[in-house]
Amino acid sequence: MARSTIKDVAREAGVSVGSVSRVLNGLPVSPRLRQKVEEARSLLQYEPNSLARSMRTNSTGAVGFFVPDVANPLYGAIINSLDRRLNARGLMLLLASGRGRMARDVVAEFRRRQVDGLIFVPDSEDDADLMHDLERFSAPTVIQSVEFPSRFYGVRVGYRDGTRQAVDYLLDLGHRRIALLTPLPHLWPGRERQAGYREAFRQHDLTVDDDLIRPLAIGRDPLPDLKAVMQGPDRATALILPGSHILALALQQAREHGLSIPHDLSIISIGDNDWVATYAPAITTLRWPVETLVDALVDLLINQMDDRSLRPVQVIVPTELVLRDSCGPVPSTDGRAC
Amino acid sequence: MARSTIKDVAREAGVSVGSVSRVLNGLPVSPRLRQKVEEARSLLQYEPNSLARSMRTNSTGAVGFFVPDVANPLYGAIINSLDRRLNARGLMLLLASGRGRMARDVVAEFRRRQVDGLIFVPDSEDDADLMHDLERFSAPTVIQSVEFPSRFYGVRVGYRDGTRQAVDYLLDLGHRRIALLTPLPHLWPGRERQAGYREAFRQHDLTVDDDLIRPLAIGRDPLPDLKAVMQGPDRATALILPGSHILALALQQAREHGLSIPHDLSIISIGDNDWVATYAPAITTLRWPVETLVDALVDLLINQMDDRSLRPVQVIVPTELVLRDSCGPVPSTDGRAC
DNA sequence: TTGAAAGCGCTAACAA
DNA sequence: TTGTTAGCGCTTTCAA
Numbered sequence: 001m002a003r004s005t006i007k008d009v010a011r012e013a014g015v016s017v018g019s020v021s022r023v024l025n026g027l028p029v030s031p032r033l034r035q036k037v038e039e040a041r042s043l044l045q046y047e048p049n050s051l052a053r054s055m056r057t058n059s060t061g062a063v064g065f066f067v068p069d070v071a072n073p074l075y076g077a078i079i080n081s082l083d084r085r086l087n088a089r090g091l092m093l094l095l096a097s098g099r100g101r102m103a104r105d106v107v108a109e110f111r112r113r114q115v116d117g118l119i120f121v122p123d124s125e126d127d128a129d130l131m132h133d134l135e136r137f138s139a140p141t142v143i144q145s146v147e148f149p150s151r152f153y154g155v156r157v158g159y160r161d162g163t164r165q166a167v168d169y170l171l172d173l174g175h176r177r178i179a180l181l182t183p184l185p186h187l188w189p190g191r192e193r194q195a196g197y198r199e200a201f202r203q204h205d206l207t208v209d210d211d212l213i214r215p216l217a218i219g220r221d222p223l224p225d226l227k228a229v230m231q232g233p234d235r236a237t238a239l240i241l242p243g244s245h246i247l248a249l250a251l252q253q254a255r256e257h258g259l260s261i262p263h264d265l266s267i268i269s270i271g272d273n274d275w276v277a278t279y280a281p282a283i284t285t286l287r288w289p290v291e292t293l294v295d296a297l298v299d300l301l302i303n304q305m306d307d308r309s310l311r312p313v314q315v316i317v318p319t320e321l322v323l324r325d326s327c328g329p330v331p332s333t334d335g336r337a338c
Numbered sequence: 339m340a341r342s343t344i345k346d347v348a349r350e351a352g353v354s355v356g357s358v359s360r361v362l363n364g365l366p367v368s369p370r371l372r373q374k375v376e377e378a379r380s381l382l383q384y385e386p387n388s389l390a391r392s393m394r395t396n397s398t399g400a401v402g403f404f405v406p407d408v409a410n411p412l413y414g415a416i417i418n419s420l421d422r423r424l425n426a427r428g429l430m431l432l433l434a435s436g437r438g439r440m441a442r443d444v445v446a447e448f449r450r451r452q453v454d455g456l457i458f459v460p461d462s463e464d465d466a467d468l469m470h471d472l473e474r475f476s477a478p479t480v481i482q483s484v485e486f487p488s489r490f491y492g493v494r495v496g497y498r499d500g501t502r503q504a505v506d507y508l509l510d511l512g513h514r515r516i517a518l519l520t521p522l523p524h525l526w527p528g529r530e531r532q533a534g535y536r537e538a539f540r541q542h543d544l545t546v547d548d549d550l551i552r553p554l555a556i557g558r559d560p561l562p563d564l565k566a567v568m569q570g571p572d573r574a575t576a577l578i579l580p581g582s583h584i585l586a587l588a589l590q591q592a593r594e595h596g597l598s599i600p601h602d603l604s605i606i607s608i609g610d611n612d613w614v615a616t617y618a619p620a621i622t623t624l625r626w627p628v629e630t631l632v633d634a635l636v637d638l639l640i641n642q643m644d645d646r647s648l649r650p651v652q653v654i655v656p657t658e659l660v661l662r663d664s665c666g667p668v669p670s671t672d673g674r675a676c
Numbered sequence: 677t678t679g680a681a682a683g684c685g686c687t688a689a690c691a692a
Numbered sequence: 693t694t695g696t697t698a699g700c701g702c703t704t705t706c707a708a
Contacts, residue, residue, distance in 0.1 A: 026628045047446060049450065050451050051398065062432075069418065070414060075414070076410075076413070076417075077409050080407065080408035083434065084435075093432070093433045093434070094430060095433045096421065096431070097418065097422075111385050112387065113388050114388070199390035227374045246614050252618070253615045274586050275582050278589065280589070280593055
């Protein structure tokens, strides 16, 4: 049997479709009418068709979310939190992912599907076409992790301050050869981390050895860079790493080279999770707060939905340096020619 | 300015809406017509409204996916792979999550949104109402990880064979006190793992010490159970753990008790990932293949969509025991009263 | 307070 | 090959 429609309910209840619609939408009706409709409704197990409803109301109750890679546990946490928040507001998550030119297709698809809002995590700032599409996207849009002065609503993580703080901490422990493995500077995270790194050195009146800054393209094997900074007489005595994957690799390398942590090598990882906290030694991390980030994302989106005349706002959520056991004073016996 | 519609394009091209529709849908038209329409289309930057289209065609091109908890990295991998597969077929992922009674609301929401298919990972088999909703769901449905003889299409992981194989391996190493930390048996994974465990013991003509089987409710602190099996003269010499989170805890406990791995304690973890492979010692795991699982999920769904008259099929994807360095022969000096 | 009817943007059947 | 038109299921005027 086919799904029942509002007509069926109207016929069953002996009223007009308009009246059924009013009951469904909580508009003022007589108790008698309401009761008749409710009875017919539950008898027929009627559920309104949100497609038809959306077409009339121009509102789908769906929010599009695009990330370059869903499998990244980092995004998993965001998606989870986002889903909860949107749910609480009666919104549903339309998820899509992909890299490079797929991003534009996704924007078009979200347009066709008439999403009420769009949260976008681009994997590049350089794609002018994509940026154009995003700019003329008709629904409220929030961009994460990318820098677009004043044109977009955006939420970004305060990696600059965070990284400066992390480097400060290492400098205070006496480290001078601090390696920074970081995403490419074409995107906010990579750019800001590098800036924070340089700021810290500048404030200490120290010069930066550019060989210790290793920008890593996505998908590139980080091992060569890791080896480059961990070997030789001038090796780094401290590492700042961009995530658990590379951290695991670094720990493995350290073992192979007989470097104990934190005695011979100090490590700070960016992004906190279960196992870095329980590893031996527990890893000091620069944590960025998922909940705060998602709150900002959702708030910015909802604000726009409520008042489309608002001017773009950009939020930076601060990071937190979580001190554990993977950092110690600089080793005195090696790492320096004498 | 408002979005342009098919009417605008028709007017601009000087043709009828029907003709525009035909061009849009690749039906046979004259080259001249096609060209006129394409010109108007790009001039107006027209994108068809999929809501209106869906209403006519009764097909939304959306697939609903429900999981109890998106943040679980396990599901992250599935979502990612699923998104890719569905994308390749022009389908979009509608994501929802939640526990307990929220599941039913989600099913209703998916119904209202007229998804073309539904993939569901329930967090319980006991919810008769939910099962009823799922059964009368109008679109093709595939259920994961739950056992419903013959009524549903389903994909499950072969934990029974896998666990038997893992226990076999430990028994062959001489272990007799093997602890199994496992989800509650009210769901397939918990039930099957326990069955596999018992099978292995039975095949070796050994009796099971029920105290070593520790069913863990979701959200419950696993530490007491971990401690219970890791302490005392009769402690377990081998652990089978349900995931990375508990693994991290167990490794921490082992350190605190001065148990070295695999010398004093052997460990097998279920579910493979980066860091268990790079941990020292590398952890032996029972891996379940995400790609195979998702392939099965999508295949079953697509098959149903193509031919609604098919009879339910249930697929079990096999696991793989990945041998690494966390298991060794049973320690001879302790763990047994003599 | 309720009913009747227009119309959202599109597809598909029917005509021409 | 193309145009005309009904109608998908709903909301929302406008009348009664």
